[in-house]
Amino acid sequence: MPFDYKKEYKEFYLPPTTPGIVTVPAMNFLAVRGQGDPNEEDGAYKQALGMLYAVAFTIKMSKMGKHKLEGYFDYVVPPLEGLWWQEGVHGVDYACKADFQWISLIRLPEFVTREVFDWAIREATEKKQKDFSPVEFFPWEEGLCVQCMHIGHYDDEPATVAAMEEYAKAQGYEADFGEGRFHHEIYLSDVRRCKPERMKTVIRHPTKRTE
Template identity: 70%
Template sequence: MASFDFKKEYKEFYLPPKKPQIVEVPVMDFIAVRGEGNPNEEEGDYKIAIGLLYTIAYTIKMSKLGKHKIEGYFDYVVPPLEGFWWQEGRTNIDYAQKENFKWISLIRLPDFVSKEELNWAVKEATEKKRMDFSKVEFLTYEEGVCVQCMHIGPYDHEPETIYEMERFAEEQGYRIDLAGERYHHEIYLSDVRKCKPENLKTVIRQPIRLL
């Protein structure tokens, strides 16, 4: 039996078209790590956060081979890395000021993973890796109505795609709503270490509300 793959089962959220579309995103649970600063810094907080997330994600996935059995477990493909991004005092993203980024890095959790099971995974990973996983948290998030689009190309070219998304949203009677805990959202479908910048696939999602 093939492993459950979120990208294939929920194509509307992970494989949108290259033209903007409106989507309503339901409540989802995530492993999350919060931080700030330039994500491109070598040995920086962002890259450390990604390492923490994947360690916990694979601790949960591979629990099937150990003594700890998670109720309702089914085999699955670890979902792609995601990120919420914002900059204090702004209602858009200034890509020239990456040092001012605040972010929450995320990996989606299957529904069978409770907060208690995540706590088990953190404890397990801490003991095995002898690392500090205290920044890892269980995050439940309801994104609501958004405009989204598949962006192909370098991250620094995202503003062109975002402009098209904003224009489309306005044509549909909406405006971008980056306020409070509604964030610019990216889902990374390509491995940046193995993919040419011009071929990178990134789902971009922006929260919206009626005009």
């Protein structure tokens, strides 16, 4: 049975629809950075996703090839994630998508070292005949956050974010946006197959104890 991060770490991927406080440990990711409206047809965001998934599945499917990765275990490729921010904005302004800066992420299993990552980039480049240099090996420790499962369209997230902020304040926490601390989304639904009102997205915001 392939290891499924969503099922094994439910506190990070399947939180309730009411806000809660969580401490997120260090993890390694594949990452591509960019800016602009994610809904732009054939834009930078959609190109970034194509690169991420190509490298992610190169690693996963290495079991079928001659190059055996030390410590490899079969797993389900973790869900797509996104870090979002806009210069001079607290959190995000959903009305100004063209101003978005973002880092798209896919979590890496623990056996993926920098050496394995470098191999995967070379392998994907050779097989796809495409430049994968924008893909980064991205170690990141998110730390203390408030999070909640959002059900519905992305444009309806402000109501969930408001509930998260209210909960955090009541528990003695405040927002902690800044360097390395972003509006974070984890996408659990396939937008091609799921009705907008049923889409599931984990929303996570950095927080700290109110002084």
